[in-house]
Amino acid sequence: MVMAAVSRRHARLYVTVDLVILTIREEGLHVLLVERGKEPYQGQLALPGGFLRERENLPDAARRELAEETGLSDARLHLEQVATYGDPGRDPRDHVVTVSYLAIAPSLPAPVAGSDARHARWEPVDRVDRLAFDHNDVFADALERARSKLEHTTLATVFCAETFTIGELRRVYEAVWGGPVDARNFNRKVTGTDGFVVPTGETRRSTPGRPAALYRAGPAKTLYPPMLRTNIGAPTSEWTRINTMRA
């Protein structure tokens, strides 16, 4: 615990917006990370982000950064503020306050479209290790927010394409929560909750197996009662490994 001298002067500082962009790829839940090109923490991985500009809104800044990094704009995209980090020592150069945003995107066919893909990449969330600055905390807080929101809201549909199967939606929950979810009880809950999903009438035929009915996101935004993630702890390497292999 370092006791820094606190000045009496009002601080005038830079504000940045950092993004925790989550998506689901074949092998599970991923987060977008960038490799830092300059000091400090040169060469280390960090969350994408940037400075708030003069006369700019916080959500606008987040959307701008998101577009710069992924090429994604408004369409079917979730963006929510998570927390703010203002430790004087979190950036060795200067006192910088950062506001973190959680972004959730549907599975992207292209990896990182129309961006500086040279230094940006999707990383499996359970491989995230030593990020620059205090980004480990920022990331952990945002991930927990996402996990929690799946319990109380219909947010999971944002991870999916326009239309999706119940199985795909269930795999979203499994990927985010990091554990298996009973398919039968999940079906009951999802189809039984008014406005969660609405059937399109179409089906999707794929490799062996019965074709699955297609749905799209319903008007409901909250889940009452919630779908609680009991007994699903940290991704036990056991389940994660098995599931990673199968997928």
Place this chain on the structure above:
Amino acid sequence: MVMAAVSRRHARLYVTVDLVILTIREEGLHVLLVERGKEPYQGQLALPGGFLRERENLPDAARRELAEETGLSDARLHLEQVATYGDPGRDPRDHVVTVSYLAIAPSLPAPVAGSDARHARWEPVDRVDRLAFDHNDVFADALERARSKLEHTTLATVFCAETFTIGELRRVYEAVWGGPVDARNFNRKVTGTDGFVVPTGETRRSTPGRPAALYRAGPAKTLYPPMLRTNIGAPTSEWTRINTMRA
């Protein structure tokens, strides 16, 4: 919707910390408000707050402001960050970013001890009307955070004194949620949840009626399963009025 020109320059701004300090007084849930002594919004009510200082932490700034306004320090006090507001137009003078904190204090015998009580006062939450800046939003978000946290955590004990009765704890829920809670089901839930409250063995004798057993806060921090506030809508003036009269 005003479209302000966004500069390309990085903004260098003042950061403030605003506090939503909740406590329960005889007549229900109250929030601490201050009357502004100067422009803008002179004479209007606002949330207490102040500027972040150089080399100062956000939580430290919040604690400092809290001590200045209420005289309360660490002891048995909940403080948590809620959200950050950065609209360029939220302060007419300058672009100021504010981080809001929710503070929860036990019932204070003295109103506002050791502070500039001249301009500070406790206001019933359902009488909060037209606050300065965007403080209506800030307040609403923090209040909703408190209401939600009572569902999933044991936070309600922070509103109480060191020892308390189940009835007192129930009145905390009723005050925060703004509706009646069934005493019998509440007792079952609270005493049946491991680590929520622990009996002290003592009782408290008061005016007519059987003495109530005293408890203190247990080690549990979360409630699983949660205690959901179903069927408790906005404080229907009906219940609020009745309860306000009785108390």
Place this chain on the structure above:
DNA sequence: GCAATAGTGTCTTTCAGACAGTATGAC
């Protein structure tokens, strides 16, 4: 037929909601 995925049905247990009744004090 087999393999693989999709979907339905049932039993049990936990727990919230909705009640009525008993207990212990002050007066």
Place this chain on the structure above:
DNA sequence: GTCATACTGTCTGAAAGACACTATTGC
């Protein structure tokens, strides 16, 4: 005794957890 508050007990219904079985495709 009355009044007021504290506490316990029971019934019911909603819903989650834990199972096994049927259905529809490709091969």
